[in-house]
Amino acid sequence: MKDHFIYPEFEVVRNDNRCIQCRVCERQCANEVHSFDPERGIMLSDETKCVNCQRCVSLCPTRALKIVKSDCRLRENANWADDTIKEIYKQANSGGVLLSSMGNPKPLPVYWDKILINASQVTNPPIDPLREPMETKVFLGKKPEKIKRNEDGELVTETTPQLELSMPVMFSAMSYGSISYNAHASLARAATELGICYNTGEGGLHEDFYIYGPNTVVQVASGRFGVHKDYLEAAAAVEIKMGQGAKPGIGGHLPGAKIVGDVSKTRMIPEGSDAISPAPHHDIYSIEDLRQLVYSLKEATEYKKPVIVKVAAVHNIAAIASGIARSGADIIAIDGFRGGTGAAPTRIRDNVGIPIELALASVDQRLRDEGIRNNVSLVVGGSVRSAADVVKAVALGADAVYVATAALLAMGCHLCRTCQSGKCNWGIATQRPELVKRLNPDMGSRRLVNLMDAWRHEIKELMGGMGINSIESLRGNRLMLRGVGLTDKELEILGISHAGE
Amino acid sequence: MMNINATGLDYKELNEALRQVHNNCTITNCLGQRFIAAGVSDKTLKISGIPGNALGAYLNGAKIEVMGNAQDAVGDTMNDGTIVIHGNVGDAVGYAMRGGHIYVQGNAGYRSGIHMKAYKEKQPAIIIGGRAGSFLGEYQAGGTIIVLGLNGDDKPIVGNFPSTGMHGGKMFLRSDCKGIHFPHQVHARPATEEDLNEISHYLRRFCFYFGHELNELLDHPFTVVTPDSNNPYRQMYVAN
Numbered sequence: 001m002k003d004h005f006i007y008p009e010f011e012v013v014r015n016d017n018r019c020i021q022c023r024v025c026e027r028q029c030a031n032e033v034h035s036f037d038p039e040r041g042i043m044l045s046d047e048t049k050c051v052n053c054q055r056c057v058s059l060c061p062t063r064a065l066k067i068v069k070s071d072c073r074l075r076e077n078a079n080w081a082d083d084t085i086k087e088i089y090k091q092a093n094s095g096g097v098l099l100s101s102m103g104n105p106k107p108l109p110v111y112w113d114k115i116l117i118n119a120s121q122v123t124n125p126p127i128d129p130l131r132e133p134m135e136t137k138v139f140l141g142k143k144p145e146k147i148k149r150n151e152d153g154e155l156v157t158e159t160t161p162q163l164e165l166s167m168p169v170m171f172s173a174m175s176y177g178s179i180s181y182n183a184h185a186s187l188a189r190a191a192t193e194l195g196i197c198y199n200t201g202e203g204g205l206h207e208d209f210y211i212y213g214p215n216t217v218v219q220v221a222s223g224r225f226g227v228h229k230d231y232l233e234a235a236a237a238v239e240i241k242m243g244q245g246a247k248p249g250i251g252g253h254l255p256g257a258k259i260v261g262d263v264s265k266t267r268m269i270p271e272g273s274d275a276i277s278p279a280p281h282h283d284i285y286s287i288e289d290l291r292q293l294v295y296s297l298k299e300a301t302e303y304k305k306p307v308i309v310k311v312a313a314v315h316n317i318a319a320i321a322s323g324i325a326r327s328g329a330d331i332i333a334i335d336g337f338r339g340g341t342g343a344a345p346t347r348i349r350d351n352v353g354i355p356i357e358l359a360l361a362s363v364d365q366r367l368r369d370e371g372i373r374n375n376v377s378l379v380v381g382g383s384v385r386s387a388a389d390v391v392k393a394v395a396l397g398a399d400a401v402y403v404a405t406a407a408l409l410a411m412g413c414h415l416c417r418t419c420q421s422g423k424c425n426w427g428i429a430t431q432r433p434e435l436v437k438r439l440n441p442d443m444g445s446r447r448l449v450n451l452m453d454a455w456r457h458e459i460k461e462l463m464g465g466m467g468i469n470s471i472e473s474l475r476g477n478r479l480m481l482r483g484v485g486l487t488d489k490e491l492e493i494l495g496i497s498h499a500g501e
Numbered sequence: 502m503m504n505i506n507a508t509g510l511d512y513k514e515l516n517e518a519l520r521q522v523h524n525n526c527t528i529t530n531c532l533g534q535r536f537i538a539a540g541v542s543d544k545t546l547k548i549s550g551i552p553g554n555a556l557g558a559y560l561n562g563a564k565i566e567v568m569g570n571a572q573d574a575v576g577d578t579m580n581d582g583t584i585v586i587h588g589n590v591g592d593a594v595g596y597a598m599r600g601g602h603i604y605v606q607g608n609a610g611y612r613s614g615i616h617m618k619a620y621k622e623k624q625p626a627i628i629i630g631g632r633a634g635s636f637l638g639e640y641q642a643g644g645t646i647i648v649l650g651l652n653g654d655d656k657p658i659v660g661n662f663p664s665t666g667m668h669g670g671k672m673f674l675r676s677d678c679k680g681i682h683f684p685h686q687v688h689a690r691p692a693t694e695e696d697l698n699e700i701s702h703y704l705r706r707f708c709f710y711f712g713h714e715l716n717e718l719l720d721h722p723f724t725v726v727t728p729d730s731n732n733p734y735r736q737m738y739v740a741n
Contacts, residue, residue: 096739143527220578223616228580229540229561253735266597273669274735278640282615283574283593286646292535296558296577299516301622347741416547469716490584 005089008047010071012056019043023067026054028345028390030423030435040484050360051376053416067184072276087346100347101419101429103246103338103383103405106350110338110358111369111490114207118480120183120467127469129460136167140237140377141330141397160330161306163217163237163377166195167456168471171448172335172381173219173241173310173400176203177254177263177275178419179408180436181208183428186411187445188212193445194452199402200226202252202277204266207369210234217308222251223277225267237331238297239308240290242281245339245382248312253275258422260431287323294328305329309358313337313359313382314352318366325376326368333402334359338381340405342429343420356382357396361494364397364476382387387458394496397476410451411444503524507531507550519544528552533572538563542581554591557584560601576603579625585710588604588707589631598625598644602703607631608652611660612639619643619670619704628707638726642669645698649675649707649718657681664726667735672726673700683726684735690721 012033026034029050034056038040052067060314074082087098120126127134141162148156159324184198184206191198192215194430199217200209204226209216213234220227221241232238253273285292294307309324310333311317317334324332336356337364357475360380367373380393381402393401409415412426419429427439459471468474482499483491491498504527505518506548512534519526524545528537532551538546541669542561549568555567558577570588573582575595582601593609600623608631612623615636617625625644633648637651637659650658658676663685675693683689697719 090739090741096737098741099738100741137562208544224578224599225618227559228598228599229542231561232540232559255735264620268623269618270620270669273642274733276616276640276642276668276734278616278666282612282639283596285575290699292554292574295512296536296539296555296574300510300559301534302520345736345738377655418740420738 001187003089003093005093007072008050008070008135009066010050010052012045012047012050013066013068014045015044015064016042018062020062020064021148022061024061026060028055028059028425030425030430030432031421033291034293051416051418052414053418053425054414059292060480061230064187069469097495099343099420100346100349100417101341101343102415102417103340104350105242108338109355110383111355111486111494112385112392114484114486115357115392115496116482116484117388117391117395117462117466118482119184119465124467126467127303127464129457129464132464132469134460134463135472136459138168138471139163139401140165140379142376143374145374161237163197163306163331164195164401165197166398167452167459168398169384169390169399169452169455170196170217170379170402171198171407172333172339172404173199173201173217173244174342174404174408175203175240175433176206176266177201177221177258178448179428180424180430180439181206181262182436182439182441183408183411185441186214187407187449189441189445190448190452193449196452199239200235202226202241203254203263203275204268205231205234206262206266210260210266215372219310220293220322222279223275225269225275225277228268232297233307235305237306238301239310239333240281240293240297240329241310242284242290243310243314243335244341244344245312245335245337245353246341246349247344248314248337248348249279250345250348250413251279258431262310265433283466287327288323290329291327298328301309308333308379310335313354313356313388313498315354317354318362321363321368322370322372325370325372331377331378331379331399332363334363334382335402336380339382340408340417356384357381358394358490360396360398360495361478361496365495368476387455390455391459391462391474393480394471394474395477395480396496397478399475406447406451409448411439412447502527504529509693510534512536512553519546522545524715538565550698557582560584564635570607575625576601579603580623587711592634594629595625595627598627599623601668602706603627604707604710605629605631609637609648610635610650611635612636613639614644614646614672615643616640616642617646617670626703628703630707631658632656633663635662637663637667638667638670638672639664640666640668641672643672644670645700645703647673647675647703650673651718666734667726668728670727671699674724674726675721676724677693677722678724686727686729689724689726692725696725697723 023065139162187198202221218235307327308331337353378397384401424430482495508530528548533553535553540559541563544563555574558581560579564579566585575589575594589607594727597616611634628647
């Protein structure tokens with residue numbers, strides 16, 4: 001039902017002097033904003049359908065188009081913001097739960113931006129990464145407590161399985177179904193070329209992508225879609241998904257309309273049937289139960305793969321992580337409240353969970369205090385946006401980070417936040433064949449590799465500036481960080497001093 | 502036939518011993534070892550004693566027969582094969598099962614067949630001879646769950662809240678189900694002859710394993726439960 005209370009959010013501005021009526025915009029817009037009126041010989045636009053994805057703007061050959069935020073506003077009100085009022089209209093019109101896509105857009109604190117990185121001056125030399133070797137390789141997994149030697153005095157070098165990454169970054173979970181075949185192909189190929197990992201999400205692994213297994217993390221979520229022996233064996237690591245930063249405490253529901261063709265085959269559920277991932281794993285009500293799932297996966301994969309347990313950053317995350325570290329998991333992944341999603345109830349996304357920076361600092365500290373930090377590696381996600389965020393995360397105690405939104409942007413996402421519609425004009429969050437083919441995996445993977453190469457150089461430069469030549473020496477090195485504009489309590493949780501101290 | 506004496510072996514050692522076996526095998530003196538035959542595809546296994554939780558998790562084609570009771574999460578995420586239990590099973594038997602068959606002679610605990618699913622030729626089934634606990638077939642997305650209620654008492658065939666969140670598959674309860682409350686997203690009706698034909702091969706196998714007569718099973722009304730497509734289990738959303 002169309003809501004007449006809501007004025008379109010965007011305006012399509014067409015410069016008629018430049019428009020050549022080539023109708024590219026019309027063909028490119030899956031939302032059907034643009035149309036041609038043959039009688040009057042002009043292009044028309046229906047702003048009510050525009051999501052500001054910038055596809056038409058980018059492809060208009062004469063730069064005749066721009067999309068601007070409409071300045072037709074409701075009467076200003078500091079308490080009742082436009083969005084708040086429009087959400088009420090939407091719910092009054094439909095009776096529905098508000099559903100949003102991508103990460104929390106609210107102006108909540110971004111701690112990365114209030115943390116500054118150190119550099120060497122005078123008394124200790126910075127390192128030039130172009131001249132000297134810098135190590136960005138990391139190994140994720142349980143680390144030995146102490147050095148062991150055999151009877152002949154030789155070092156015992158066997159460890160539990162480790163995930164080797166050429167740099168401390170992985171592409172985080174996005175399921176085939178929520179994103180397209182070509183998006184998965186781009187991620188898989190880029191991860192392989194980069195020597196890092198991508199993550200299948202909970203939608204199973206398409207048969208074409210088994211060849212990328214050594215660079216694939218496969219997910220086991222509450223719905224267990226696509227989980228079977230071959231899937232587990234194909235992977236470099238197995239991730240148990242307990243929660244997601246954008247929607248802690250709730251499950252997933254991929255509507256039957258999106259379960260088509262290969263998505264149905266990969267998830268192993270019939271076409272058109274809903275894919276429901278319940279909120280909990282119904283066999284996990286305790287750390288002991290989690291341990292059972294961890295070890296059933298280890299037995300099924302003969303102890304050859306590290307097991308990751310992914311949780312959302314919530315209030316008692318330090319205690320939760322302490323439990324997970326004792327469950328037999330090799331890696332804990334924590335997803336912060338700004339993390340992205342293909343679809344999440346707006347109220348959950350915008351109000352549930354805590355920032356990843358605080359969660360990471362408190363978990364790392366707790367595991368150190370309890371003497372179990374070496375039991376697990378820590379991977380954090382939930383809006384890591386740049387190489388600087390990576391360096392700050394590592395210095396706060398992370399072994400590696402998960403990035404997804406940045407990877408989507410590299411592939412062409414313009415963050416219009418309407419993934420749930422399935423009409424992604426950039427060929428990413430869609431299953432429509434004519435849209436999927438717009439994302440060329442050659443180009444998608446190339447752009448992902450470029451982005452990560454650039455980040456790797458920046459990480460090396462930032463490390464070099466600090467006089468550090470290895471990620472291992474940066475991890476948990478909070479002396480390299482200072483806060484600006486933070487309260488004593490925030491500094492205490494982050495375990496860093498204020499700038500100037 | 503090769504025998505593994507499970508006395509003194511923990512689950513890791515027991516499974517390691519099992520990996521060395523290449524066809525048929527018995528396990529004796531089993532005493533709560535978990536994850537037995539996790540992900541195994543090619544063996545026939547007979548267990549005496551009590552296997553622990555997650556027996557046959559991710560089972561991939563093997564056949565397991567337990568000459569006694571089994572514990573929780575039998576056949577968790579099972580893909581193919583057969584598990585036959587000459588006794589009762591604990592909670593969550595066949596969790597997210599996506600292929601193969603589980604036959605239980607006695608009762609099953611809570612959440613049997615939770616989130617069982619099906620795809621084309623992969624049609625899993627759980628056949629429970631006795632009663633099933635609460636939340637039977639919760640979130641069932643496919644496959645067949647059959648409960649026979651052969652206990653010979655008047656207790657209800659299933660506990661509370663059967664088929665909550667069911668959105669696929671079929672459930673057969675050998676009972677008129679009077680007094681059993683089903684959620685409004687499912688449709689429960691008396692089984693027709695056609696319905697029963699659909700499960701006759703499962704019933705025959707059950708009789709074969711546990712020594713019943715097919716007529717004895719069929720002399721009682723069955724109730725069929727399916728999702729109600731007019732009233733699906735889903736949240737009402739509005740794009741924001």
